[in-house]
Amino acid sequence: VRIERYLRQAIEHNELTVHFQAKVDSNSGQLVGAEALARWHSEALGHVPPVRFIPVAEDTGLIVALGDQILEKTCQQLRDWRSSGFNIPCVSVNLSVKQLERTDFPAHLAQLLHLYQLPATALELEITESVIMAVDDAIETLDAIRALGVKLSIDDFGTGYSSLAYLKQLPVQVLKIDRAFILGIGSGKDNEAIIRTIISLASSLGLSTVAEGVEEATQIRFLQEEGCSTIQGFYYGKPLPAAAFHQQWRSNT
Numbered sequence: 001v002r003i004e005r006y007l008r009q010a011i012e013h014n015e016l017t018v019h020f021q022a023k024v025d026s027n028s029g030q031l032v033g034a035e036a037l038a039r040w041h042s043e044a045l046g047h048v049p050p051v052r053f054i055p056v057a058e059d060t061g062l063i064v065a066l067g068d069q070i071l072e073k074t075c076q077q078l079r080d081w082r083s084s085g086f087n088i089p090c091v092s093v094n095l096s097v098k099q100l101e102r103t104d105f106p107a108h109l110a111q112l113l114h115l116y117q118l119p120a121t122a123l124e125l126e127i128t129e130s131v132i133m134a135v136d137d138a139i140e141t142l143d144a145i146r147a148l149g150v151k152l153s154i155d156d157f158g159t160g161y162s163s164l165a166y167l168k169q170l171p172v173q174v175l176k177i178d179r180a181f182i183l184g185i186g187s188g189k190d191n192e193a194i195i196r197t198i199i200s201l202a203s204s205l206g207l208s209t210v211a212e213g214v215e216e217a218t219q220i221r222f223l224q225e226e227g228c229s230t231i232q233g234f235y236y237g238k239p240l241p242a243a244a245f246h247q248q249w250r251s252n253t
């Protein structure tokens with residue numbers, strides 16, 4: 001209840017910020033994109049991690065306003081970066097059930113792209129399988145988003161259960177392999193088998209793969225050999241404020 005009240009105020013006063021975590025090509029080490037992640041420093045509560053405030057936002061409906069703010073701040077930042085010559089190819093934003101339930105969401109997205117003069121290819125939306133399953137007409141809305149040219153990825157892939165037939169119908173381009181499987185590289189043959197299966201599934205459906213939570217060089221070698229195209233994780237960098245992210249990556253696109 002306390003968090004809810006402060007979170008509502010923080011959203012009203014536009015106090016949330018966005019951090020960016022690099023996504024890197026597994027072969028070249030070049031920056032290929034970033035994930036935008038919501039951050040909240042509350043004067044009263046101090047730093048509140050997303051694992052605490054995102055569920056509260058989901059339960060109270062505040063996630064719609066919060067998600068809109070994060071999406072708009074990301075677009076603003078992308079415009080500023082592009083006009084300063086920092087052309088990061090694509091930044092992804094996480095999408096919640098309540099955002100995807102809005103049938104006017106694709107129109108809202110189109111407005112933002114127009115307002116900030118961004119090509120649709122500069123944005124990607126991350127959706128979990130559970131979000132897709134929870135929304136009636138999810139496929140129609142996803143098709144409309146895709147029709148704009150905005151990319152779609154499935155986050156935490158492997159932890160939910162999409163049947164192959166269902167996955168094939170979804171207009172997604174990217175599978176993000178859940179961190180739990182990456183953690184098991186080198187220790188559990190099962191995790192390695194699951195990663196191989198996801199990469200091969202992605203490849204046969206014409207999708208690319210992003211490995212999440214990569215922290216070690218041995219994990220990168222395994223992922224490279226298995227054909228995972230993109231790496232995200234502390235190995236290349238933690239989520240950073242925009243200025244620090246730009247400082248670290250500006251000479252690497």
Ligand code: G
Binds near residue numbers: 037
């Ligand atoms: O940054 P961190 O690893 O602490 O994020 C924890 C969780 O919060 C992740 O699952 C991430 O997807 C979620 N999250 C972070 N920012 C946002 C956001 O802007 N919108 C939504 N819906 N989820 C977010």
Ligand code: G
Binds near residue numbers: 021155213235239
């Ligand atoms: O669910 P989602 O994939 O959106 O969650 C992203 C979360 O994972 C962020 O909170 C981010 O801080 C965290 N994260 C990103 N890379 C790593 C990593 O290499 N190790 C760990 N432990 N967490 C990570």
Ligand code: MN
Binds near residue numbers: 035094126155
């Ligand atoms: Mn994510």
Ligand code: NA
Binds near residue numbers: 179212
């Ligand atoms: Na994830």
